[in-house]
Amino acid sequence: MSIPVTDRGRREDGAPVGSFVTLVGNPRAGSRTRTVAEAAAEAVGRRIGHDGPGEVVDLAALGPHLLAPGPSAGVEVALELVAGADVLVVASPTYKASYTGLLKAFLDRLPGGALTGTTALPLLVMGDPRHALAVELHLRPVLVELGAHVPTPGLAVLEAQIPDLDEVLGRWADRVVPQVAGALGEGVRA
Template identity: 40%
Template sequence: MATVLSVSGSPSAASRTARLLRHLDARLTDRGHEVVPLDVRTLPAEALLGGDFGHPAVREATALFERADGVVIGTPVYKAAYSGLLKCLLDLLPQYALTGRTVLPLATGGSTAHVLAVDYALRPVLASMGAEHITPGWFVLDKHLATAPDGTLDIEAETARHLERVVDGFATALERSTLLAVG
């Protein structure tokens, strides 16, 4: 089917955002998509903060975006916006790096006061980068995500149902886009 780049913009090694994305990656894989995870925090800080477009890790991340048919962008919300780490990466990508791609924006945060960050902070940046289709995103409260004793992600039931609907909507839009590109 399609190749999906699943990007975590969280700076934390114990990130709920990253665990949520890996959980959702499995749903996309079950639908037949190849999912490539990218944790921005694993890229060299000196390259991101120094704006080093030519750094091998930045060039490799850029190539991942070029190969992807769809992109899932996940970020924790800090100060009513997406993470600075994610901003660093997006600033290093070509202006129209998302052209022709279907994109799903997701955010996590501690308060419902940040729920609009998906639509008013993240979505405009994704649109400015040429995303062909930005599907409805979703904001997940941190309290609805927990790590189970076996290390898997435990998602509050109603939140899980909403996320399934959002991810399935993204997958359907991606599949349509991929069929149109082939046909």
């Protein structure tokens, strides 16, 4: 499914395509979580006519600064990018049946309502299918609490599915794109 685009940044109906940001809560740089998250953002973006990869906030590089007592320019820029996103892919590996403490520490730095007008797409990468509900039970509520519109379903990707990622992402994106496009078309962030 693809929504036609007539010119850069506008769909056929004249609505803006919106800014895409991918937030990766894995403490390891170059993680599979980042790979999956970027591919998920691209799969959704391509279907709604977003051209370009969007911004990526990889918390692996910001971890030491998140709990520092003083301000950090890198953290502040990351918070602004996330709060200003029209579409935000929020990804984490599954740690102890939930998302990482690193991601929680970052999200805790956002003020209440900071994601109002943002369409957030929660994503967890996991080793065990028993954790598949964690994306809906743990990650979705914090995004909603911050004011985000969160289409269903969130994405739970098993590590064993990564070789078939295009197929997994295609099915998921086909389900959430109408909701994302509807939110952008209604001017959620406008």
